Amino acid sequence: MKHRLISLTLTSILALSCYAGATAAPDTSDLSSLYGNYLAGTYAQKIEDRAAQQKYFTNAFLQEPTDTRIGRRAIVSAIETGDMAGAVKLSERLRKADKTEAMARAVLGVDAFQRGKNKLTIKYFSGRSNDVIMTPMMQLVRGWAEAGQKDYDGARETFANFGGSEYFEAFSELQLAKLDALEGEIDLALERLDAVDETGVSGIEALLTRARILDQANRQPDAITALEDVLAENEGLSIGPVGFYLKRLKAGKPLPRISIKGEAARAVTDPAFGYFARNRSIDGAELYLRFAHHIDPKNTKASIWLGSILEDQGEIGQDNAYDLYRVMGEDDPYYVSARLNIANIYFNREEDDKAIEVLEALNEREQSVLTRESLGRARFFRENYAEALPFYKALVDSMSDEEITANVEPLRFRAIIYERLDRWPEAEADFKRVLALVPDDVDTLNYLGYTWVDRGENLEEAFDMIREAVKQEPQSGAIVDSLGWAHYKLGQYQDAREKLEDAVALSPSSATIIDHLGDVYYKLGRKREAGFQWKRALEFDPTDDERATIKIKLEGGLEAVPVTAKPAP
Numbered sequence: 001m002k003h004r005l006i007s008l009t010l011t012s013i014l015a016l017s018c019y020a021g022a023t024a025a026p027d028t029s030d031l032s033s034l035y036g037n038y039l040a041g042t043y044a045q046k047i048e049d050r051a052a053q054q055k056y057f058t059n060a061f062l063q064e065p066t067d068t069r070i071g072r073r074a075i076v077s078a079i080e081t082g083d084m085a086g087a088v089k090l091s092e093r094l095r096k097a098d099k100t101e102a103m104a105r106a107v108l109g110v111d112a113f114q115r116g117k118n119k120l121t122i123k124y125f126s127g128r129s130n131d132v133i134m135t136p137m138m139q140l141v142r143g144w145a146e147a148g149q150k151d152y153d154g155a156r157e158t159f160a161n162f163g164g165s166e167y168f169e170a171f172s173e174l175q176l177a178k179l180d181a182l183e184g185e186i187d188l189a190l191e192r193l194d195a196v197d198e199t200g201v202s203g204i205e206a207l208l209t210r211a212r213i214l215d216q217a218n219r220q221p222d223a224i225t226a227l228e229d230v231l232a233e234n235e236g237l238s239i240g241p242v243g244f245y246l247k248r249l250k251a252g253k254p255l256p257r258i259s260i261k262g263e264a265a266r267a268v269t270d271p272a273f274g275y276f277a278r279n280r281s282i283d284g285a286e287l288y289l290r291f292a293h294h295i296d297p298k299n300t301k302a303s304i305w306l307g308s309i310l311e312d313q314g315e316i317g318q319d320n321a322y323d324l325y326r327v328m329g330e331d332d333p334y335y336v337s338a339r340l341n342i343a344n345i346y347f348n349r350e351e352d353d354k355a356i357e358v359l360e361a362l363n364e365r366e367q368s369v370l371t372r373e374s375l376g377r378a379r380f381f382r383e384n385y386a387e388a389l390p391f392y393k394a395l396v397d398s399m400s401d402e403e404i405t406a407n408v409e410p411l412r413f414r415a416i417i418y419e420r421l422d423r424w425p426e427a428e429a430d431f432k433r434v435l436a437l438v439p440d441d442v443d444t445l446n447y448l449g450y451t452w453v454d455r456g457e458n459l460e461e462a463f464d465m466i467r468e469a470v471k472q473e474p475q476s477g478a479i480v481d482s483l484g485w486a487h488y489k490l491g492q493y494q495d496a497r498e499k500l501e502d503a504v505a506l507s508p509s510s511a512t513i514i515d516h517l518g519d520v521y522y523k524l525g526r527k528r529e530a531g532f533q534w535k536r537a538l539e540f541d542p543t544d545d546e547r548a549t550i551k552i553k554l555e556g557g558l559e560a561v562p563v564t565a566k567p568a569p
Contacts (some may be wrong), residue, residue, distance in 0.1 A: 027299060034063045038070065041077070053077045054086070063092065066097045067368050075103050079287060082320070084111065084294050106138055110291045113141055121145040129183065133276070133284045137268055137291060140175065144264035147179060148418055155179055167275045170201035175267060182258045189213050202270050204242065211245050215255040224249050228237055235406055241301070243558065244333035266297035273314035282309060283560050287548050300334045307341060311348075336362065340374060347378065369395065369403070369501060380413060383543070385420045396430075405437045412444055419451060427451075442479070445469040450482040453489050462486065477507025481516060488520055496520045504505045511542035515550055522558050 043055030054077035061067070061074040069093035078087035088111050091104035098104075109124035125142035129135045135396040143158035156179065160173035177192035190213065198204045207230055214223035227246040231238055238246075245255055256262065269292040276284035286309050292302040322345055325338040332338070339362045346355035360375050377390030392414040396404070404411050415430030434441055449465030452458045466486055469479045479569035484499030500517040507513050520532030534550050542550060552560050 011246070013275075030064070032062055037063065037513055041073070045077075050081050050313075051173065052079065052314070054081050054083065058086070058090065062092070068094060068098045068101050071097065072101065072103045073512070075107060076287070081546055082290070091417055099503035100127070100129070100133040102129045102138075105129070106131075106134045106291070109138060110141060110294060113297050115144055116148075118145040118148040122149070133281070133287065136162070136271060136275075138287060140267040140297075143179075143265050144267065147541075150261040152179065152183060154277065165275070166199070166203055166270070170196055170199040171267075171274075172173055173199075173272065173547050174202055174206055177213075178209060178258050181209075181216060186213060186217045190386070194207070202274055204240075205266065205270050207217060208245060211249070212255045212258065215249065216257060222257075232408060235368070235403060236370055239366075240338040240514060262299070263291045265299040265302065267293065268292040269299060269302045272302075285309065300328055300332050302339075303328070304334045304337050304341070307338075311341070311345065315349075318348065321345065322341050330365070333347050336366065336368075336371065340371075342546075343374065343378070347381070354376070369399070369407055369410065373413075376410075377413070380417065383420075385417045389414070389417050389421065401437060408434050408441055408444070409437050412441070412447075415444075416447065419440065424455075424460055440468075440472065442469050442472045445472075446476075446479045446482050450485065453482075453486040456489065459486075459490070475506060477505075477510055477513055478501045480506060481510070481513045484520070485516055488516065488523070493520055493523045497524060509540050511537045511540040514540065515542065515546060519554070519558060522553075 007353060037056045037060035040062060041053050044050075044052035044056060054074070057070065057074040057077045061070045064070055071090065075087050075090045075094065078084070078090060084107075087107045087266050090270040094101055094104040095108065105124045109121045110121040112118075114126060122145050124141055125138040125145070127264065129138065133379040139158055139162060143155045146152075146155040146158060159172045159175045159179070162168045164383055173192050174196050176198065177189045177545045180186075180189035180192060190210065193210050193213075196202065206224065210226050212225040214220070214226065224246065225241055228250070231242060231246065237243060243409040248255060270289040272285040272292070276282070276288065286306065289302045289309070291308040294308060296302075310317040310321040310324075313320075322342060325342050325345075328335050328338040339358055343358040343362075345353040346352070355376070356378060359371070359378060363375065372391065372395050376388045376395065378392070379385075379388035387389075389503050392410055395410050396414050399410065411430055412434050415427045415434065418424070418427035418430060428448070430460050431444055431449055431451075434444045435448070445465040448468040449469065451460040452462035454464070463486055466479070468481045470476075470483050480499055481503035484503055487496035487499060488494075497517075497520050500513065500520055502512075503513045504517050514533050514537040518530045518537065521527070521533060523528035531554060533555050535548055538547065549561055552562075
């Protein structure tokens with residue numbers, strides 16, 4: 001009981017320190033103590049130093065091996081650094097203190113499954129768990145472990161008992177379809193996939209599963225038709241596994257067969273983004289992807305998705321993401337995505353020459369709308385609009401109306417480039433063409449409406465466009481900002497203030513929106529607040545033109561701004 005009181009006191013102190021919002025490094029001079037290690041681990045977590053986080057939480061757990069909360073944090077830290085062997089050792093230790101702890105069971109069960117120990121996996125994953133993150137994963141892997149033991153009835157029962165959300169109910173039906181195919185029940189499997197398609201859950205995985213099952217049944221023409229029908233509606237899918245599968249089928253090459261370990265890894269991969277990321281649980285998504293990668297390191301879908309999470313975790317995270325991407329060869333279905341992501345990492349590091357080299361090599365190998373556009377977009381985001389234009393002009397001119405309808409981004413970006421180059425008649429024509437083909441394209445409704453308001457043209461139609469955009473995406477700070485700016489341009493400053501304050505609340509780090517709020521405060525006579533907002537805008541990476549204009553306003557107010565100066569849409 002003494003140890004438990006120490007742990008509770010430690011957690012309470014930590015909670016109070018976090019509540020106070022302290023950002024300074026804690027006093028960790030006595031790292032031999034439980035408290036010192038735990039506090040150091042917590043601080044490392046706060047500053048996203050994962051190696052230090054793992055070290056200190058592990059030390060704390062070794063000093064207090066009966067504290068399940070510290071043990072869980074140590075295990076998760078090990079998983080997040082990719083040290084699954086370390087996570088296994090910590091989980092074995094935690095199991096001695098609490099055999100029901102879900103994270104320890106998850107790690108040990110997944111590791112047993114990876115080693116082909118299906119009975120042991122089933123043992124770890126038997127019994128109830130209240131852990132809302134780990135429970136679905138344990139059920140999915142248990143079902144495939146039972147299938148690995150030829151206990152198909154048990155596997156069916158495990159998959160059929162999924163509940164708690166519409167997503168996982170549909171996802172369990174997908175597992176049952178794969179199980180049907182594994183047993184040779186092709187027609188039943190296809191019927192289940194029809195039901196999954198109606199839910200819209202895991203659309204791509206369901207499509208790929210259909211193609212694999214049809215290929216397994218020697219119905220290659222049907223598999224080709226299924227893939228081509230989807231590609232006709234979304235050409236962008238051609239660079240991923242959909243296009244990859246289609247090429248293999250047309251070349252007479254087999255698709256991956258339904259297999260126990262492969263399906264378990266796929267089953268753990270999809271909920272990462274299909275459920276957890278969509279519900280804003282990036283930590284849950286990463287854990288699932290780490291588990292999927294451990295089950296099957298050849299599951300490059302997990303590698304791509306895991307890399308996309310790691311890219312947002314600073315330089316070390318980008319290094320780890322790069323390591324995942326660089327090993328994907330040209331025969332991998334995610335090769336193009338991996339090369340595009342590598343180029344993105346180079347751009348983030350301002351190594352533009354390397355990024356362009358990667359993109360040019362990719363286009364020489366295999367051109368698509370996405371790979372061709374990437375060369376233009378690279379220049380666009382460096383604000384090299386004159387250099388970007390030839391890429392977009394050639395691309396859009398080569399696309400039919402049907403292709404543009406399926407992917408309006410190249411045409412929309414060309415319109416934006418024309419606008420940035422002060423070639424408004426051409427920009428306006430492109431924007432109108434987008435809306436003629438896709439009348440509800442929210443980004444174009446917003447951009448064209450905003451620009452018309454800013455130019456004082458077609459104000460009634462512009463307002464209608466912006467209101468429709470807000471109706472479609474009421475949580476978009478940029479779009480709500482457009483409505484506020486429209487009111488501002490018409491001198492409706494109180495209405496503008498309300499909308500711009502809403503926009504800042506939705507997008508608190510947008511320099512453009514904060515700048516706009518400063519302008520409306522100035523017009524309302526709240527000049528001190530205006531200056532405060534303009535100064536804040538400078539802290540959030542405004543464009544060069546915005547920065548110059550804001551500095552003029554800070555020195556002399558709105559009256560000092562030249563008439564030609566205007567904020568960018």
